[in-house]
Amino acid sequence: MKSHKETVQSVLTDLIIVLRMYEWLLNLYVLDFFVDNHWEKLPASWQVTFQNIDPQVLGDIILGKHSNYILPLSFLALIKTVQTYSLPRQSINKFESIKKPENLYDSCSGHPRLKNLYLKHVKLKKRHEVSLMAEIVHQATLQTKCNAVVDFGSGLGHLVRLLAYKYDLYAAGIECQSQLTQDARKHDLQLEYTAKKYLSAESGLKLRRPIHFDMTLNNINQLDNLELPDTIKDYGLIGLHPCGDLGPLLLKHFVNSSRVKFICVVGCCYMKLTCDCIDRGYPMSRYLTGLDSGLSYASREIACHAIEVYCDRLRKGNYEDLKIHAYRAALERILVEHDPKLRHAPVRSIKHFNTMTFQRYCTLAVEKLEIPLPVCADTWSRGEADLQHWRRVVTVYTLRLLLAPLVETVILLDRVLFVIENGLTCNIYPVFDPKISPRNHIIVARRA
Incomplete structure (x- = not known):
């Protein structure tokens, strides 16, 4: 076998x-x-x-x-x-919601009046992605006994906010656009203001506010030199649709750094991958590098399109x-x-x-x-x-x-193989509804 x-x-x-x-x-x-x-x-x-x-x-x-x-x-x-x-x-139900203990009423995760607090300012597509991604990341933290996460390309901080306040994780978001970082901090304060209306004073003081950084990530050395607080010594790495080479860069950091206990990353913008340099985004694996595996810009661009939505439009006239x-x-x-x-x-x-x-x-x-x-x-x-x-x-x-899924499969399996070649456990799952979020595969890898 x-x-x-x-x-x-x-x-x-x-x-x-x-x-x-x-x-x-x-x-x-x-x-x-x-x-x-x-x-x-x-x-x-x-x-x-x-x-x-x-x-x-x-x-x-x-x-x-x-x-x-x-x-x-x-x-x-x-x-x-x-x-x-x-x-x-087709999305699977492998990652189901983890039932919370009933004694968490006095918390952001258990109070019924705070159930939809994390959905403010979040568009429907993002709600779908963030909710499922948070469940997967939470399971990974339990499996690796790691209570901290770092999200690259965190935008307005919707995912780290959910992980910090609802799942009680130490969370840091890194974003290259300073305006988004500023807005993310404002959303954190607004959430806390509302939450404290329903929580006890003691629980209000225990809220774990996420940290937001401004940084443009250009090379793996920046990741090695991240100045994180003492609460985030070991952490899980998150990338929800990182653009172009950022996804491969995160995977490289994961395999090279013992501090990173797991990674959950969803690919995006394959046409922006570099394919002709040492620090390329494709191919990543040694095996595929040894084959005639080049993919043109046109083929990588078509792989980013939504085949289900497009064909549904055709079928409905x-x-x-x-x-x-x-x-x-x-x-x-x-x-x-x-x-x-x-x-x-x-x-x-x-x-x-x-x-x-x-x-x-x-x-x-x-x-x-x-x-x-x-x-x-x-x-x-x-x-x-x-x-x-x-x-x-x-x-x-x-x-x-019609050929687009084959191109995407090559790109994603190359990433999976790269992790496996480095002696680590790696799997890939279709989690998001492809009609809502066409780039719906999540690569999940962890250290034993």
Whole structure:
């Protein structure tokens, strides 16, 4: 029987082979659809099958729902491969709320009037993430007998506030934006002001206020030299959607520092990972570094998109606004023909509506670039003809999105393997609802 390490290595090997086979599709930019004739790059059998397909049906196919379409065997094989090798994305109930002792009435965690105190100033998506993340971190503190945590990229401090006041942990939040840190401290004081109305004077004095630091994290040496209070000698490391290289940086600190007893980290912004230097964010593991495992910016960017939400929109017929992709692609052809240097120019984002003409869209999109639009009637006629193929544009984007979970799986399993290679226990779980929080996998690792 294969060990956990060998299993991860085997899956990564297969995944890299698949991604190399479909690199041509991953690297297609939708806005280049007409400039580079993306449709002709699809296999001939795919072109025949998808040329007039309703996007609603396409959403069913991508999600593995029944379809009356006869699909090419190569496409069916790809669907099966994605289903087999992608990390499961359906949230699990592995981390259930821990029941609190009934004698905690005189506390922030037990008083019924303070139940929703932590939800003030928190948007619905963040509520979902912070609540589940806090439960996981709490369990990790119990398993490692560690009562302190440090959260990197803490923002307004919602997570550390919950961990400090509700779970009675020593908590520190580190954030690079000083204004967010200042606001976090204000929210702490507001919470304490409300809590003390319902708690005894003795319990009010025992509230553990989190600490908030200003710091821009650029290298692992900064983590080694953190000046933490005596209450946070050993700690757990938290990263709730740290951007780009910050997630890998936290994992490196975890494996290198005996002070860090566990880590709970959720990935985000894979397109911002550095991939071509010694302190790169990808690949991290020695095994994957030895393979031809490079991932383009385009493939890492598509891996950050929400496949469940997107396909649900297709299945429900809410895809009219996706025509805007075709408008942008048709405009790109005009810009490139006018001046090749305008390729991928930062045009203004325009919301689609059914009565919008192509010429009106172009006028609004380029108004800040001060680019003279063509006056030739043939140019606009061709643009209108391009728009008739908007379903093909949506199809190509959807086919790219089909591969997104495979790219994310490679990135996340590389991180898991990195920790395992360093002799530590590491697992990954889909915890958040992917329709609420698309980057929903939490890597949990700890020292024995």
